[in-house]
Structures are given as structure tokens and as C-alpha cells.
Amino acid sequence: MRVRGNGYRFAVLASGLLHGGILALLISGWHPEFQPRQLPQTTYMEAALLQVEAPPAAPRPVTKPEMPEIEPAPPQADPAEVQRQRAAADKAARDKAAREKAAADKAAREKAAADKAAREKAAADKAAREKAAADKAAREKAAAEQAAREKAAAEQAAREKAAQQRAAQQAAAQQLVASYESYVRDRIAGNWNRPPSARRDMQVDLQVRLVPTGQVMGVAVIRSSGDPAFDQSAVNAVQQVGRFDRLQELSRKDPLLFEQNFRTLNLTFRPDDLRL
């Protein structure tokens, strides 16, 4: 029972079997089961960088003015009126035709057996019919024109109202933008160290790119003053600010306003701006 001797034969056999088995498993193409894990599908939002170039006074996007066009109710009521008018016209025409026909009949009776009368009567009938048709058409046209005019007037009114509203909104927005602009200006002015070479008539235009957090992403000189040191001082002033904290409030409150006014910001640096 107890393995005497060194037991090497048994050990070699066992080890050989173990490894042979593993090799055989591998060669036979076995591989550990794996099931591709089902990752929870995340819904991605496509983010595209858009650059709103519009100046502060840029008109609002077209979506707003479209609203009033759908609004006016009066044209909705119009068809009923048109129908009523048309019915009245029809009735009048019918009455008139009947009366005329009676008159013609009478004339015919008066000039009985006269071919001419008959022909006249036919002509009269025809004329009457034509006239009635013309009347009807004219009245219909008038009604349609009236409706169109009313509709146009309503639209005009709505547009004016929308324009007024827009103007009011724009004024408020402009005020807001102006306050933030002055904030930006103050922050930059506080960090601006003019080089000794700065002169009063120098002017450098910078374009600053901001992200909604207020972080400065890039500064570019659009129009140089001709003095590299002066340009650099302006760029440094913007970069030293680094981040306009309060712009974050604006972009949270009104992202569109931020996009329009602060996404790319053109700044003009003039020494006399600082009253120096």
C-alpha cells in the first residue's frame, strides 16, 4: 500500500499524464468558454463644435418668427363666411334670372310666334346666365381678396408684435451682454501691463476663444499694432486671466447668448482705453 522506494516511476507517470492531458485539450482546440459581455448601451450625444460668428445685433434664429404665422385665427373663420356669401350671391342670381326669364316670357308672349323674339329671348337668357356667372365670380373674387387682406393684416400685426417682443428681448440680452462684456474688459484690464514701448495711437485686435466654463482656449492676434511687445502684452493679459468665472453663469443661463457673443470674442486694446 505504501509506496516503497522513491516512487519516481509513479511520479513521472502522473506528471506526464497531467501535462499530456492539458496539451491534448489545447490541441483539440479547446479554449476557455467566453461569452462576449453585453455592455450596457450608452446613448452618445453627437457634439459638434459650432462657431457662431454673429455680432451681438444678429437677428434671432428663424424659428421664433415662424410661430406667429401659424397663429392667426381669423382666416380660419373665413371659409364659412365665403360660403355664406356665395350662397347669397347664388340666390340673388337665381332670383334675378327668374325675374328676367319672366320678363322675357312676357315679351315672348307679347311678340308671340316671332322668331326674332325667340332668338332675343335665347340671347337674353344667355346673357343673363353669363352675367350671373360673371357676378358670382366677381363676388367670389372680392370675398377671397377680402379674406387675403384680413389674413395679411393679421400676419402683419403678429409680425409686428413678435418684432416688438424680439426687440425687447434683444434689448435685455444686449444689456446682459454689455454687463458681461464690461466684466471681461475689467478683468483683462486688471491684468494688462503695458510695455514701455506702448503709444497712445497703438491698437491691437485680438480674437479670444472661450468655452462655456469661461476658460480661455486660445488667443490670436488678428490685427497687430506693429509693436510685437505691445501685442504680446495684450495676449499675456488675456492669458493671465485664464478663466472668466462669471461667464459660466451666463452660459448656464443662456447658452445661445454665450455662443453668439463670447464663444469667439474680438477685443481691441488701445492704451487710452485705460486712460493712461
Added chain:
Amino acid sequence: MTQELSIWVLILGATLPVKLVMLILFGASVLSWVMIVQRGLYLRAAGADFKDFENTFWSGVDLNQLFSDGNQRLQGNQHLPGVEAVFRAGFREFNRLTQQRSPDPDAVVAGVERAMRVALSREEEKLNTHLPFLASVASVSPYIGLFGTVWGIMQAFRGLAGVQQATLAVVAPGIAEALIATAMGLFAAIPAVIAYNRYAALVDQVYSGYQTFAEEFSGILHRRVHSKVS
């Protein structure tokens, strides 16, 4: 086949150094398993033999009788348990020394102890055979496997450098094939570590049993030689 990246395909697709590494690791694994099984059997047998022998020894059997039994078994080419070898070495030395005229008791005891110490160290050697091998497999094979992996990944990335579009699909097979080397290293190392720790503890236990027995036996002989003299 390329879709189903079975492990065997990956092994065959590996570069030569990685293949060599895998071969070495495979060999190490085979050998270490031979050692593991052999040592396991041997140490278990040694432990059981030790217990058996102690039982016989303390059952009050005549020591001369025990010794001549051992002689018989040796002549029959049978295996003697390690503790019995210690006993025989001590007893033989004792007999030899006491057969001299007017033996010095202290010299007898010292001689017996020396003889038993020699036998003990021989037995310890026997118990410890192959354990260093297991230890080195346990500690080195992860490194060998890691080397294979690093080499394989280096190759994968070098291949990647020549590709226009670096997708995951380009690197993944190379990395998978490289990682097999680490897997094999661990496969060889883990059983070796476990076996080494377990067997080292077993050897300690058996050997300390031998030592205790040797002390006790020399105590018995010491008593006997002193009573003889006085």
C-alpha cells in the same frame, strides 16, 4: 481559424523566443510535477514510517532484536525508514564502543551522539531532495513567463508601427499570444509554490521528529552505559 483564437493557435503563432520560453516553462512544469508527486509520496511515507517505528520502539521491544530485524530487512533489500537508520547508526556505534575494554561512559555517549548526528544530517538531505528545485521553479518561472510576454508585446508593437490604422484588432492577437507565456509561467509556478511550502513544513516536522527521537535514544544509551559502569 483566425476568428477562433484558440490557445493552441496562439501558441503556434508565437515568435521563436516566446516559443522557447513556453517550451522551457512547459519542461519546468513537467519536472516540477514529477517532483511534487514523488516528494508527496516520499514524505507521506516517511511520516508514516516514523510513526510506525516509534510505536515499535516504545512498545518495549528488545533493542538488539530491533537491530537484527533491521539487518534482516537490509539483506532482503527492503527500504528502511529514515528514523531507523538513525537508530541503527547510534546503536552500532554504542555496541562497538562498549565492546572495548573499560569504556569511558562519556566517550561512549559522545561517540553515539556523533554517529547519530551524521545519520540525521544524511536523512535530512534525503528529505530535502528536490525541494530547492521546486523553490526555484516557484520563484523563477513567473519571471521567465514575463520575459516571454514582454518580448511578445514588443514584437506586437513593432508590427503595429508598420500599420496605417492601429486598431485594437491588430494588436490584440499579439498581446494575447504574449500573455500565454505569463499564463504558463504562473501555471508552473503556483503548484510549485504550494508544494514547496507544504513540503518544507512536512520535512521540518519529520526531521524534528527524528531529532527528538535521537535525543531520546541517546538518553536511553547514556543511562545504560552509566548503569553498566557503576
